[in-house]
Amino acid sequence: MPVYLDHAATTPVTPHALAAYSEQAALGGNPSSLHASGQRARRALEDAREKLAAALGAHPSEVVFTSGGTEADNLAVKGLFWARHDADPRRTRILCSSVEHHAVMDAVEWLERHEGAEVAWLPCDPDGVTSADAVRAELARDPETVALVTVMWANNEVGAIQPIPEIVEAATQHGIPVHSDAVQAFGHIPIDFAASGLATLGVSGHKIGAPVGVGALVVRRDAAVTPVQHGGGQQRGLRSGTLDAAGAAAFATAAMDAVGRLPEEAPRLAALRERLADGVLAAVPEARLSGPADAECRLPGIAHFTFPGCEGDSLLFLLDMMGIESSTGSACTAGVPRPSHVLLAMGLTEDQARGAQRFSLGWSSTADDVDALLAVIGRAFQQARLAGMAGHESTIRTASSR
Template identity: 85%
Template sequence: MPVYLDHAATTPVTPHALAAFTEQAARGGNPSSLHSAGQRARRALEDARESLAASLGAHPSEVVLTSGGTEADNLAVKGLFWGRRDADPRRTRILCSSIEHHAVMDAVEWLERHEGAEVVWLPCGSDGVTRLEAVRSELEHDPSSIALIAVMWANNEVGALQPIADIAALAAEHGVPVHSDAVQAFGHVPVNFAASGLATMAVSGHKVGAPVGTGALVVRRNAVLTPVQHGGGQQRGLRSGTLDAAGAAAFAAAAADAVARLPEEAARLEALRHRLVDGVLREVPEARLSGPADPAERLPGIAHFTFPGCEGDSLLFLLDMMGVEASTGSACTAGVPRPSHVLLAMGLTEEQARGAQRFSLGWSSGEDDVDALLAVVGRAFQQARQAGMAGHASSIRTASSR
């Protein structure tokens, strides 16, 4: 059976979440219906919302259920921008970290192309951490022109935790709302919306053991968002559409489990990650570990490397053939032949960035999984590097014959 080391892309559904989903799915009912079946579904939905709010450190009225992190990010970024600009037409600037997931980055770029937004891409250091001084400088320069700030809680590729509390505190001095994509962070490091100072926060179910298609946007009660979609006016009119009671129940169950066991699970994954990192660097001394060196500044379950002289896709396919499933980075851009924007923002060259490989651990990972990777990673690297060198030599011959 293949070894799965791509939990940052999606993690298997937990038994508790699956049981919650199937139980509610069998009952059925539209939560907006007035008959008994509808009201039972409504009770299950609101129970799930309350449980999820407790896991997030939020009030139930602040939890807007969505189909996942991408929808939540789009509602936050576009909704905050339109709401803030409508209140004051001068508010057209968006400060956005240069390492965002494409759910945020592409939404920001769409606003730039179609809605007149002016985007300031916040730089990060070589460790993948957004520079706080850059945020302070932009806020002090012209705060009245800023519609919102978007900085993810933890990077999905290299696992670098961002200074969210500090950024939110700086923004609060100028009355600027901050959105954070906490999809990778929630359930893996402590996340408390009430204490964060954020205006909005996106989370996704399938990163913590719920089915794909579940997520939420947490919206502070004084935040003003313009809806992205319209219909029946559900969820404070912010996200119309028939609500998925079964999905909500599964998400709530998975989230509650993840938060309840977070301290011990984080320590377990950190130990596994340490074993994995030491082993990869022993088997492939040429490999370079990405992200912060300090365990307190990174997610416990992500180990990201660059392997010089080979293409990340080649290494991925070779590992897959040897029974190990990993990733070159974000699954949402898989198959796109371009270097990671995150690694380029961290100062890597395009050639270095093309050799990326991410190994991510989760609730079902164990020492046997790490050992299986270590047994084949050296051989896979050598084969991938030979293929890369052969391809490079072939391109030189082709160019010289023209």
């Protein structure tokens, strides 16, 4: 069996979540139906909503089930923008961190192209932490024109935890709503929606041990959000569509397990991460660990490196052949590898960013997994460095000849 070190992409379904999903899927029923099967599904759905709300520090009525984090982020960003702009046409500006996941970044850029939004991209420091001072400066410049602020709770590539309390405090002084993509953070560090002051918060099931295809947007009860899709009016009219009771049950089960284990699991993963980071740097002294130097300011399960002189994809494929599954964290457009926008925002050059590799740990990770990586990383790096950037240059030549 390969060693799986890509939990930040998706983590295996936990046994408890799988059992919850299987039990409810076998029963079936449409939660909107009035007969016995439908009402049984409705009870399962609302029970899941209550459990998920408890895990998030929210009221059950604030939990809107979605198909995942991407849908949750789109509903939040577009819905907040439309509602705020409709209430006051001067509100056209969106303050967005430069290290957002594409679920947020692309939604913001779509609003810019199609809805007349103006975007202020918030800079980050070399550790990948968004500047709270930049948020304050943009708000002070003209708060009446700001529709919303969106800053992720923790970065999905380098694991940097963002200054959400400071940003929310600054925006709240002007009555401006803040959305946070907490897909990577939820279940790995403490989250309390009620205490956060956020207007909306997005989470996803498959990052914490639920199946792919279920997520949620937490919407504060006094937040105005315009729906993105319309239909039967389910979930306060914010997200119409037949609800997946089985997926919700699995998500709630995984969430309760993750939050319940957090006091023990976070230190366990952090210790494995430090063992992994120390071992990689010992085996490959040229490597650079990304993110904040203070381990408390990073997610416990993410260790991100840049390896000079090699292409991240080459290192990924070599590790894969050696039985280690990891990620580069980079995007690929039109067949041409592109360096991560997160790393570029942190000040890395394109060549430095191309050597990225992310190793991420989760509930099933063990010390043996880390040792397996450390046994081969030096050899894999040397082979990838021998290939150099040849793979990247070949791809560029092939693309340009078409």
